[in-house]
Amino acid sequence: MRQKGIKHAKQLAKGFQGSIVEERMVQAQLDILRRGKSAVDSFVTEMGAMLVESLLLMEREQIAGPDYFPSQAEYRKGGSQRGSVYLGQAKIPVHRARLHGPEGEIPSPIYQRLKDPSDFSEELLTKALHGLSERRYQDAIYEAAGSFGISKSSVSKRVVEATTNKLREFGERDLSKVDLIAIFIDTIHRGGQAYVVGLGVDKAGQKHNLGFWEGATENAEVCGEMFRDIERRKLAVHDEIVFVTDGGQGIIKFLKDRIGKRLIHVRCWLHKERNILRHLPKKYRREAKRLFRLAYDCTKYSDAKREFVGLIKWLRGINESAANSMTEGLDELLTLHKLGCPDGLRKRLSTTNPIESMFSMVRDCEMNIKRYRSSKMSQRWLATVLLHAEKAFRKKIKGHKEIESLLMRIRFNRGEIAMAAAA
Numbered sequence: 001m002r003q004k005g006i007k008h009a010k011q012l013a014k015g016f017q018g019s020i021v022e023e024r025m026v027q028a029q030l031d032i033l034r035r036g037k038s039a040v041d042s043f044v045t046e047m048g049a050m051l052v053e054s055l056l057l058m059e060r061e062q063i064a065g066p067d068y069f070p071s072q073a074e075y076r077k078g079g080s081q082r083g084s085v086y087l088g089q090a091k092i093p094v095h096r097a098r099l100h101g102p103e104g105e106i107p108s109p110i111y112q113r114l115k116d117p118s119d120f121s122e123e124l125l126t127k128a129l130h131g132l133s134e135r136r137y138q139d140a141i142y143e144a145a146g147s148f149g150i151s152k153s154s155v156s157k158r159v160v161e162a163t164t165n166k167l168r169e170f171g172e173r174d175l176s177k178v179d180l181i182a183i184f185i186d187t188i189h190r191g192g193q194a195y196v197v198g199l200g201v202d203k204a205g206q207k208h209n210l211g212f213w214e215g216a217t218e219n220a221e222v223c224g225e226m227f228r229d230i231e232r233r234k235l236a237v238h239d240e241i242v243f244v245t246d247g248g249q250g251i252i253k254f255l256k257d258r259i260g261k262r263l264i265h266v267r268c269w270l271h272k273e274r275n276i277l278r279h280l281p282k283k284y285r286r287e288a289k290r291l292f293r294l295a296y297d298c299t300k301y302s303d304a305k306r307e308f309v310g311l312i313k314w315l316r317g318i319n320e321s322a323a324n325s326m327t328e329g330l331d332e333l334l335t336l337h338k339l340g341c342p343d344g345l346r347k348r349l350s351t352t353n354p355i356e357s358m359f360s361m362v363r364d365c366e367m368n369i370k371r372y373r374s375s376k377m378s379q380r381w382l383a384t385v386l387l388h389a390e391k392a393f394r395k396k397i398k399g400h401k402e403i404e405s406l407l408m409r410i411r412f413n414r415g416e417i418a419m420a421a422a423a
Contacts, residue, residue, distance in 0.1 A: 049094050052085055052114060056097045059110050064099055076100040085114035175210065176234035179203050181403050182242040183210070185251050186355040187218040194218045196226050196251070199355050200235075203407070205400025207354065210235065219250035220257070227258065239263065240410055242336075246271040246352050247329055264339075264410065267332040268352045269296050272325075276315070279322035288315070288322070296350075301337040308334075340409045344399035354397075 064075040078098035084091050099106045182201040187194050194217050198210035210230045215222030231237055239262040245251050246268045255263055273292050277285045291314065295307030308330060315323035331338075336346045348354075 049092050052092075052094045053097070055110055056094075056108055059108060060097045060099050063106065074102045078105075083111065085111065086116070172233065174234055175208075175230060176236075178208050178235055180208075180235070180237075180241050181407065182244060182349050183237075184244045184352050184355045185223065186246055186352045187248065187251075194222065196222050197355055198226055198230060201349075201354075201397055203403055205396035205403060207397065217250070218248050220254040221250075223251045223254040224258070227254070240407065242266055242349055242406075244268060244349055244352055247275075262414070264335060265332050266335045266349060267329045268350070269333055270351045270353070272329065272333055275325050276322050279319050279325060280315075281318075284318055296333075298337070299343060301334060301340075304334055304337045305330075339406065339413060341406050342399065342402040345402040345406055346399075348397050348399050 060077065064072070064077060076099075078100055080095040080097055082093065083096040084093050086092075096108065096111055099108075178200060179202055180200045181203050184199040184201075185196065187196050189195070194215050195212050196215065196218060197212040200208045200210050202208060211226055211233075213222050213226035213229060215225075227237065237258070239259050242264045243255050243259075244266045245255075252265065255265060269292075273289065276292065277288060280288055288311075291307070291311045295304055295311055298304035298307055308326070312323050312326050315326055336350060341349070
């Protein structure tokens with residue numbers, strides 16, 4: 001029984017992102033679809049347990065040497081014993097690798113430290129993904145081990161190689177075969193830093209996590225770095241892509257500089273609605289919301305524009321700032337109406353909700369973190385959740401059958417503009 005337990009622990013260490021983890025990730029992602037936050041929490045717990053067991057094996061290897069080449073003859077490696085450690089404030093079960101010396105069983109310093117809930121175990125899972133955005137994959141593994149007093153020379157090359165390959169796969173995956181119809185761009189703020197995130201929808205209707213970039217604030221430069229990263233990974237960024245944003249000026253500035261006059265930019269109507277309602281006294285908000293949605297739900301561009309003009313006039317009699325907010329970016333709010341985008345697809349491409357739903361997963365997972373120790377820790381958590389969220393995406397977005405129609409309308413509208421200019 002003990003040998004079975006230690007064999008299991010070795011498999012986890014050897015294949016930390018091999019077939020064992022891949023299988024568990026697929027199952028976890030299906031669970032996330034069914035059970036939401038509780039499934040995310042259980043997956044985070046399992047990943048933490050796997051990392052703990054890997055670290056305990058590395059520690060034993062540092063003390064006694066590899067299985068078949070012990071550093072001293074009196075060292076005897078035993079099986080495993082069930083135990084528990086703390087991950088954040090949660091107590092999780094693990095298999096503890098055992099080691100015997102001349103004077104009996106040798107205790108594990110790492111195991112003893114992780115028995116203390118006040119120690120730094122909340123970083124346990126995130127240590128495995130340190131350096132992801134900087135592409136310092138092996139450093140990530142060495143840092144995780146080093147945090148527990150394991151030297152680089154003692155870390156199993158097997159474990160480092162397996163883990164490094166998985167991190168590289170995510171951070172440098174080829175995007176050359178991803179042909180996009182839309183890119184959603186939004187920002188999440190964590191640990192005093194801004195993370196610009198890109199989510200793509202391809203022409204078959206499937207969603208793809210493109211990447212993220214960290215900066216002090218949401219600005220054109222940070223957005224530009226994210227796009228340079230995804231283009232370096234061979235993503236084709238072209239002027240037939242619909243870009244959906246929350247209206248942040250830094251992101252919009254970059255897109256206008258990058259794409260030019262042919263930019264197809266959609267302002268998220270939910271963000272615009274919230275901005276307007278914040279300007280108004282409570283007694284006017286319900287009516288303002290009704291008028292806003294009545295206008296946006298119009299199918300034809302001319303009808304929607306007429307209703308919004310009426311809303312602006314009504315707002316000017318109540319609050320000038322609300323009216324000015326409604327006027328600002330109105331054309332971009334109605335981009336899909338102007339293109340004649342079919343209603344089913346328009347509902348999917350008119351808000352930044354797809355990214356915000358991923359951000360909600362980030363916030364749920366943060367329930368396990370009491371404080372951020374560094375921006376790197378924040379990056380590691382964000383990368384972890386985005387990777388898992390991608391696997392939980394629907395196979396295709398609703399309205400995907402209308403994508404080809406939207407592409408034809410984009411090209412048709414551009415043909416009309418060219419003919420008018422020539423005339």
